[in-house]
Amino acid sequence: PGRMEGKVVVLTAAAQGIGRAAAETFVREGANVIASDIQTDKLKELESLGVDCRKLDVMDSDAVNAFAASIPRVDVLFNCAGFVFHGTILDTEEKDWDFSFDLNVKSMYRMCRAILPKMIEQNGGTIVNMSSVASSIKGAPNRCVYGTTKAAVIGLTKAIAADYVSNNIRANCICPGTVDTPSLQGRIQAQPNPGEARKDFLARQKMGRLCTAQEVANLILFLASDESSYITGDACVIDGGWSL
Numbered sequence: 120p121g122r123m124e125g126k127v128v129v130l131t132a133a134a135q136g137i138g139r140a141a142a143e144t145f146v147r148e149g150a151n152v153i154a155s156d157i158q159t160d161k162l163k164e165l166e167s168l169g170v171d172c173r174k175l176d177v178m179d180s181d182a183v184n185a186f187a188a189s190i191p192r193v194d195v196l197f198n199c200a201g202f203v204f205h206g207t208i209l210d211t212e213e214k215d216w217d218f219s220f221d222l223n224v225k226s227m228y229r230m231c232r233a234i235l236p237k238m239i240e241q242n243g244g245t246i247v248n249m250s251s252v253a254s255s256i257k258g259a260p261n262r263c264v265y266g267t268t269k270a271a272v273i274g275l276t277k278a279i280a281a282d283y284v285s286n287n288i289r290a291n292c293i294c295p296g297t298v299d300t301p302s303l304q305g306r307i308q309a310q311p312n313p314g315e316a317r318k319d320f321l322a323r324q325k326m327g328r329l330c331t332a333q334e335v336a337n338l339i340l341f342l343a344s345d346e347s348s349y350i351t352g353d354a355c356v357i358d359g360g361w362s363l
């Protein structure tokens with residue numbers, strides 16, 4: 120049997136990249152997967168695996184509450200949605216700051232707030248939030264608001280872990296380095312010199328290669344499953360040694 124047999128797993132931002140790899144991994148491990156995203160066409164590709172695919176904009180509080188109300192039980196919540204704004208503080212206008220906080224942090228507040236009451240009622244559940252090594256762990260150049268939001272995700276995760284430890288609910292976050300995903304490729308292509316940008320990304324990888332989405336999904340699976348039953352409030356680094 121799979122490691123997630125009979126578990127209900129809810130994911131945000133599951134149409135591509137890490138969220139998608141995580142959804143596919145949970146399916147392989149026997150979970151009932153409810154995957155959401157705003158990109159419905161791409162998301163729907165998961166339907167052939169038996170995934171329940173739902174349109175959900177994590178910046179829309181009413182939509183988040185309606186989504187949660189439609190799901191009776193949630194064993195695992197993986198909050199994946201996030202956006203990388205490039206720039207120093209001087210490059211970051213208030214609208215960029217507010218957008219990044221809304222999508223990267225407030226979305227997780229909304230999702231956790233909507234779904235935690237179910238986990239309390241069930242007397243159990245696991246939350247995995249997407250942070251980054253670019254956070255309180257490492258100052259990455261030109262990632263001012265991104266790093267600030269991902270540091271906030273670590274704080275939010277620890278606060279939830281502390282408040283609900285006696286309800287048999289665990290909350291952890293993951294802190295990847297550079298993961299090869301469609302958005303990373305897009306960010307490389309958007310640079311004035313993509314070849315140079317690719318070399319720069321590789322040059323900071325101590326293992327000489329990028330992380331794969333599957334390697335991150337393996338960690339998410341571990342934190343979501345009972346194999347990590349004594350781990351809560353942790354920020355798990357998966358960066359091939361970048362932050363060493």
Ligand code: NAD
Nearest residue numbers: 132134135136137157176177200201251295297298300302
């Ligand atoms: P991605 O950026 O390729 O895809 C992001 C997904 O989020 C897309 O499918 C998009 O449609 C969805 N999305 C965007 N806005 C949304 C909204 N308002 N509501 C719902 N969904 C929305 O994915 P990725 O690179 O795998 O990144 C996923 C997460 O991992 C992000 O939080 C990112 O910050 C984090 N992360 C990525 C890396 C990396 O190197 N790729 C490293 C560390 C952390």
